[in-house]
Amino acid sequence: MPLSFYKYQGTGNDFVMVDNRKLTFPAEDEQMIKHLCDRRTGIGADGLILLQDHDEYDFEMVYFNADGRLGSMCGNGARCTVRFAKQLGVIEDVAYFLAADGEHQATIEREQIQLKMGDVTGVERIDQDFYLNTGSPHYVRFVDNVRDLDVYAEGRAVRYNDRFEAKGTNVNFVERLSEDTIYVRTYERGVEDETLSCGTGVTACALVAGMRGMESPVRVKTPGGNLQVSFEQHGDSFRYVYLTGPAKLVFTGTVPLPEKV
Helix, strand or coil, rough: EEEEEEEEECCCCEEEEEEECCCCCCCHHHHHHHHHHHHCCCCCCEEEEECCCCCCEEEEEEEEECCCECCCCCCHHHCCCCHHHHHHHCCCEEEEEEEEEEEEEEEEHHHHHHECCCCCCCEEECCCEEEEEECCEEEEECCCCHHHCCCHHHHHHHCCCCCCCCCEEEEEEEEEECCCCCEEEEEEEECCCEECHHHHHHHHHHHHHCCCCCCCCCCCCCCCCCEEEEEEEEEEEEHHHHEEEECEEEEEEEEEECCCC
């Protein structure tokens, strides 16, 4: 049977979305998911997301990296899943859902979706850089002229160093543009390349910007578009963290699912 899918993007971070409420998708087939995400031989995406029923929430979001492996929290993907849930009639304008890192709440406000992220504690300083978990692990480095940086080479050097090679980390490069705005570029594990945007990465960078004196809300520019992060800060800990930005349907379609790729 062919697979019906929906393609969504949030500030250029794109996803294959599947309505899996009947649990018919072969989620254990990593090679198939990798094939679907391939930009040359498949649909093409930074990841694949299943929307599934849950007894205690409006829905459950199950996220897979482009390499086919089960992933951790994805902020842009979560906003896209909320928009998808509204399209399917699962929710109206407010969602309570479960993701890899626990429960989340989101509100749809026209083109924007405000997503409540998890609390963040235990930010680690590594020389002049920072390491923290915003649902996914992120290494944050402030730089000058981030637009001219070789994100693939610099990000890969951190992601595959002795400390992070086994479990991996996302690597973010940040430039402060003004009193309330930063520019972020991200190397994503699982994609193993730069993506146009990363929701948990943008969140991590905004929180570190808060530690460096920037007040909430922080406006964030990425190669794929603009986001905003608001938070309540207590030293190196953060709560009431919200990621706000767009999530849009790109196209829908069907694709055959071979037994083996």
